[in-house]
Amino acid sequence: xxxxxxxxxxxxxxxxxxxxxxxxxxxxxxxxxxxxxxxxxxxxxxxxxxxxxxxxxxxxxxxxxxxxxxxxxxxxxxxxxxxxxxxxxxxxxxxxxxxxxxxxxxxxxxxxxxxxxxxxxxxxxxxxxxxxxxxxxxxxxxxxxxxxxxxxxxxxxxxxxxxxxxxxxxxxxxxxxxxxxxxxxxxxxxxxxxxxxxxxxxxxxxxxxxxxxxxxxxxxxxxxxxxxxxxxxxxxxxxxxxxxxxxxxxxxxxxxxxxxxxxxxxxxxxxxxxxxxxxxxxxxx
Amino acid sequence: xxxxxxxxxxxxxxxxxxxxxxxxxxxxxxxxxxxxxxxxxxxxxxxxxxxxxxxxxxxxxxxxxxxxxxxxxxxxxxxxxxxxxxxxxxxxxxxxxxxxxxxxxxxxxxxxxxxxxxxxxxxxxxxxxxxxxxxxxxxxxxxxxxxxxxxxxxxxxxxxxxxxxxxxxxxxxxxxxxxxxxxxxxxxxxxxxxxxxxxxxxxxxxxxxxxxxxxxxxxxxxxxxxxxxxxxxxxxxxxxxxxxxxxxxxxxxxxxxxxxxxxxxx
Amino acid sequence: xxxxxxxxxxxxxxxxxxxxxxxxxxxxxxxxxxxxxxxxxxxxxxxxxxxxxxxxxxxxxxxxxxxxxxxxxxxxxxxxxxxxxxxxxxxxxxxxxxxxxxxxxxxxxxxxxxxxxxxxxxxxxxxxxxxxxxxxxxxxxxxxxxxxxxxxxxxxxxxxxxxxxxxxxxxxxxxxxxxxxxxxxxxxxxxxxxxxxxxxxxxxxxxxxxxxxxxxxxxxxxxxxxxxxxxxxxxxxxxxxxxxxxxxxxxxxxxxxxxxxxxxxxxxxxxxxxxxxxxxxxxxxxxxxxxxxxxxxxxxxxxxxxxxxxxxxxxxxxxxxxxxxxxxxxxxxxxxxxxxx
Numbered sequence: 001x002x003x004x005x006x007x008x009x010x011x012x013x014x015x016x017x018x019x020x021x022x023x024x025x026x027x028x029x030x031x032x033x034x035x036x037x038x039x040x041x042x043x044x045x046x047x048x049x050x051x052x053x054x055x056x057x058x059x060x061x062x063x064x065x066x067x068x069x070x071x072x073x074x075x076x077x078x079x080x081x082x083x084x085x086x087x088x089x090x091x092x093x094x095x096x097x098x099x100x101x102x103x104x105x106x107x108x109x110x111x112x113x114x115x116x117x118x119x120x121x122x123x124x125x126x127x128x129x130x131x132x133x134x135x136x137x138x139x140x141x142x143x144x145x146x147x148x149x150x151x152x153x154x155x156x157x158x159x160x161x162x163x164x165x166x167x168x169x170x171x172x173x174x175x176x177x178x179x180x181x182x183x184x185x186x187x188x189x190x191x192x193x194x195x196x197x198x199x200x201x202x203x204x205x206x207x208x209x210x211x212x213x214x215x216x217x218x219x220x221x222x223x224x225x226x227x228x229x230x231x232x233x234x235x236x237x238x239x240x241x242x243x244x245x246x247x248x249x250x251x252x253x254x255x256x257x258x259x260x261x262x263x264x265x266x267x268x269x270x271x272x273x274x275x276x277x278x279x280x281x282x283x284x285x
Numbered sequence: 286x287x288x289x290x291x292x293x294x295x296x297x298x299x300x301x302x303x304x305x306x307x308x309x310x311x312x313x314x315x316x317x318x319x320x321x322x323x324x325x326x327x328x329x330x331x332x333x334x335x336x337x338x339x340x341x342x343x344x345x346x347x348x349x350x351x352x353x354x355x356x357x358x359x360x361x362x363x364x365x366x367x368x369x370x371x372x373x374x375x376x377x378x379x380x381x382x383x384x385x386x387x388x389x390x391x392x393x394x395x396x397x398x399x400x401x402x403x404x405x406x407x408x409x410x411x412x413x414x415x416x417x418x419x420x421x422x423x424x425x426x427x428x429x430x431x432x433x434x435x436x437x438x439x440x441x442x443x444x445x446x447x448x449x450x451x452x453x454x455x456x457x458x459x460x461x462x463x464x465x466x467x468x469x470x471x472x473x474x475x476x477x478x479x480x481x482x483x484x485x486x487x488x489x490x491x492x493x494x495x496x497x498x499x500x501x502x503x504x505x506x507x508x509x510x511x512x513x514x515x516x517x518x519x520x521x522x523x524x525x526x527x528x529x530x531x532x533x534x535x536x537x538x539x540x541x542x543x544x545x546x547x548x549x550x551x
Numbered sequence: 552x553x554x555x556x557x558x559x560x561x562x563x564x565x566x567x568x569x570x571x572x573x574x575x576x577x578x579x580x581x582x583x584x585x586x587x588x589x590x591x592x593x594x595x596x597x598x599x600x601x602x603x604x605x606x607x608x609x610x611x612x613x614x615x616x617x618x619x620x621x622x623x624x625x626x627x628x629x630x631x632x633x634x635x636x637x638x639x640x641x642x643x644x645x646x647x648x649x650x651x652x653x654x655x656x657x658x659x660x661x662x663x664x665x666x667x668x669x670x671x672x673x674x675x676x677x678x679x680x681x682x683x684x685x686x687x688x689x690x691x692x693x694x695x696x697x698x699x700x701x702x703x704x705x706x707x708x709x710x711x712x713x714x715x716x717x718x719x720x721x722x723x724x725x726x727x728x729x730x731x732x733x734x735x736x737x738x739x740x741x742x743x744x745x746x747x748x749x750x751x752x753x754x755x756x757x758x759x760x761x762x763x764x765x766x767x768x769x770x771x772x773x774x775x776x777x778x779x780x781x782x783x784x785x786x787x788x789x790x791x792x793x794x795x796x797x798x799x800x801x802x803x804x805x806x807x808x809x810x811x812x813x814x815x816x817x818x819x820x821x822x823x824x825x826x827x828x829x830x831x832x833x834x835x836x837x838x839x840x841x842x843x844x845x846x847x848x849x850x851x852x853x854x855x856x857x858x859x860x861x862x863x864x865x866x867x868x869x870x871x872x873x874x875x876x877x878x879x880x881x882x883x884x885x886x887x888x889x890x891x892x
Contacts, residue, residue: 067734173733207865210748211617214609215591230668232731233740241616241750245607334787360789370781373644374834384780387773388789420834436780440788 013024026115031140032094038082038105039098040068041262042119045135046096047073047102048264049144056090066226069266084108094138121263124186128152128263148265155268161192162278169196169208169218171243172257173234177208184260193220214242219281221246221267222274224257250284253277286347286360286443288312288333293342295499296329302328303339304499310477313445315470317486318479320496320528321520326479329496333477334365334446339392344416360388366450372421378432379417382408385439399473407439410465415465426453434462438469445469447478451485474541483520487511487536495519508534517542560691570831574845578626588856605614620751626848627754627854628746628814631761631806632656633847634840636821637828638768641836642799643694644730645882649822650807653707654714655690656818659811660741661718661725662686667812668729680757683812688804690714691751695800699852743870744815746855757809764805765844767798772837773855783858817854817869819877820847821869850876 034056037046043062046055047070059082061067062074080086084105087095092114097106099120101259110116117138122128129149136145170178178184180198188195196216200208213221225238237243246252253273260270289309295302303325310316311353318326331337332344335351338513344351346362356364364385374379386400387405396404408414411431416424421448424432436443448467451459459482467489470476486493487507495503495510497519503510516524522538588877591613632650639648646677651655666672666682697710722741726734774795775783786792821843828842854872861867 044696064732209590209866211613212590214592214613214617230674230730230734231667232729232733233737234733235731237748240748241752244614245612333785334783336783336786355663356789356791360787363787365787366786367781367783367787370783373779373781374641374836376779376834380833380835381780383782384776384788387777390773392770392773437786446787 011194021071021268026110026113028115028138029093032092032115032138034090034092035094035096035139036080036087036090036092036097037062038080038087039096039101039119041098041121041264042096042135043074044068044070044262044264044266045119045132047077047141048148049132049136049141050139051141052077054139057086058091065258066256067258067261067264071093071258087114096135096138107235121183123181123183125152125156125183125190125267128183128267131221131263132265150158150266152268155265156190159189159191159268159275160279162275163192163193164278165194166219166278166281167196167217168193168220168222168274168278169213169216170222171208171213171238173232173238183263183267187260187270188274190271191278192214193274193278210237210240210242214246219251220274220277221252224254225252225254225256226256250281253281286475288347288363288444288477289345289348290329290333290339291342293329293332293339293344295325295332295337296340301499303332305342306332306496306499306501307342308494308501308504310444310475312473313470315476315489315491316478317490317493318477318496319481319483319486319493320502324496325499328495330365330446330448330477330479334363335359336365343429347409357388361440362443364437364440364445366434366437366445366447368430368449368452372429372433375420375422377417378413378419378421378424379404379408381421381432381487382413382435382439383401388440403439403441407435407441410438410468411435412461427455427458430454431458431462442474444475444477446475449479449481451480451482457486483511483516483524484535484537488509488533507536511536555758570828571841571845574842575847575881578630578845578848578852581849581856582622582626585625585852585856586618588859589613589618590859597681616750617748619642620749620754621746622852623754624746624749624757624814625852627758627761628810628817629820629851630809631764631846631847632817632820632851633824634765634768634844635803635807635824636823636847637698637836637839637843638771638775638799639803639821640773640825641839642705642778642795644779645707646826647704647821647822647881650687650803651715651816651818651820652822652881653690653694653711654718655687655694655803655807656689656811656816657715657718657722657742659683659687659808660816662689662808663812664722664725664741668725668731668734677756680760680809680812683810684760684804684808686718687808688800688813690718691800691803695796708848718739739868740815741811742816743868743881744811744817745866745868746814747866749813753813757813760805760809763800764809767802768806769840771795771798771802772840775836775840815868815870817851817873819873819881820850823873823877823880824850824885826880 033054035046035050035054036056037043037058040059040061043058046058047062055077057078057080058074060079063071063079065071068074082102082105087109094115094116094117095109096119099118119131121129128282132148133145136142157214170184177197178195180195185195196218198209200212202215223238232277255270259266287309291307293303293306306329318329320326332339335344346354368447383396383404386403390396390399400458408417411434413428413431413435414434416428434450437447451462454462463485466476490507492505493507493510494501495515502519503515516522521542523540523542525537525539527535593610595614598614601608601611602615633732636649639650639653640646662685663679663683672679693714694707694711697707700712719742723738726738774785774790777788777790782792823838823848825843828839828846832838832842851869854869857872858866858869
């Protein structure tokens, strides 16, 4: 749980990277029966696509209701902290890892010939579809992958895009935003909005200073204030008087980070909520 | 003012440092506190200055218990000279001397004209006026001692307590300081000084208080206090006595007692 | 004898007397510069007019809830650190003393972290600075006990190094135990300090506590002068050393503890500024108190303007900038001190 922010930060920081599947050294089994997932986004796809008895373990992050969209499904599934020792002890016949997380453990597992599927960070919906299909195929359930893709597409089709291209700015805890070229950016565009971060985007790390956010002339500031109820400076920032004022003006919309931390069918829900907020905001204006 | 201690006992870590000491010193007296190392001289001086409290017995100023005298009043009436702590910061000589006026100044108040005159007087008396702008680390140890003495004098208190004021001074300045302390006492203040040099103590003090093992073993005019027997038993020395053509008597520790004179001959 | 002395006295105290107003003006100008400096360009004077007129415009809000609190906190925290450094150096007769080096700042951070992440402080309440003050007071007392046992200059510094490492480790531990997933990443704020995105609430929270702390410490100025001749002489000059110790420990804890609770621990300010002002005001401890406070305020304001002007993003923590200046300074002082014995 401690590394949640770091993981999502790395996820976001690396969102320019497209890529879907890295080449695996060891041949992947057609029907794996002991699958270990080493990354939150892999957890989400594995928990949605695999049979429960195929799953040997997911990461501890999968059970965090704040960061994970499958925290309910993860109940009762064995957890690891993504350490190579834990993974080896589980004797997996398929390991699914993120292309940007737990690199040293992944390298070690590849060296000893562990069947490994590495997932990149898709920057658009086509990449999401491809990733879902890849994981589904590796799990031996290509049909479920097609169903999930259909879910995503249905979700996207039913969205009525915003009537006007309102300006949206995502403020995640610690001021991280959604950089242009990332899936988050694609989600904002799919809702018919303009991602303001593309204009501010002089910041390599993807952080937005609060006063830059205030003056970004964003019609919608997207926050996740479904806080855990436990204090942190990151959450305290979301209650800064400047943001409180914007909230009173109806310029904020709260969308849980777990819905778009990872590529998956759930991102359609974000598109839907953004478009809805934009419609309400348009009426207000 | 009369500063007195009655039947004072001080114990420190199971050891009795002062064991029933009674002493009174009045205005105009120059009292030398002498005794071998560890006799309790400095402890008695600190007791008289109100820095430590006796286990039994009491210290009084004009028959008032020292505890009943306010801190400020005590600081104005009783000045104490200690040189063992040194000077913590490279201050200018005049600033160091000026610290003696702190008991006379209110918080945040600047020096008054009276303060400045007292500072100038004290610096003139100790012949450090020429050093006024010098910074402490540039002083010789003799100069530093005189500056600290000027600091103590500039309180212009009724009683001056001095811990080893002539240690580390050259002979000329030792004579100067002893003459100065005598002048201070003859001007009306009481002076109590811890001294190691019996010759100078006997020559300049009006009265010598001899201490040994936490007790006062002799108290009187130098000639009566420093009897041969006492010199032998307390200090373990024999002394030569004589008189100068100007009429002054002197006493000079000459040899370790109980040894052949030749053994301590240079 | 006194007549020729007097002009010399006036001559000497002149730079000292002008220094405080000069530094106060400098701090005022730096506060304005800090307010003018930020990530978004907007008409500050128009925003100021809006704010004064009570118009709740966005520029007025950014000015009053981001720029002004940031500048004020920089001045307040800097004054606290500079003044505390000067007082600690005077009291311990130790030119290397500093709330950061002696571990008082890191202990304050520990106290604030425990209170904040355990949820005791709620959204933002008095409990937060009180946590910092409790931590700072604990460390200041520990340093005092060591000083009373006659620990030398370097011994005190080494004890401070130990104390700050311990407090830093316990802070990391407390953050790892904190239930919020972001907590562990926030150790950088607590150990290096920052004024980013603070609000006026933070100012109101620490200002009264700091003022009391400043007054307590300033009230010991004369005693610090007397203490430069040792405890016996100071006591003979009428100073109640127990009261002096109590005022210094309480004052330092109030000023540093409440400052660290809202800005994290910013190092080296208290070490550096007394040495910068001493050549101008002389070595007498009381003479360097107010100038050190103002110089500390100026230093933190300059550092906080620098982190916003430097092209590093996310912006550097304040402690990084002050350490870049302060750490070489400390090493230089150590060598100088060793040379002098």
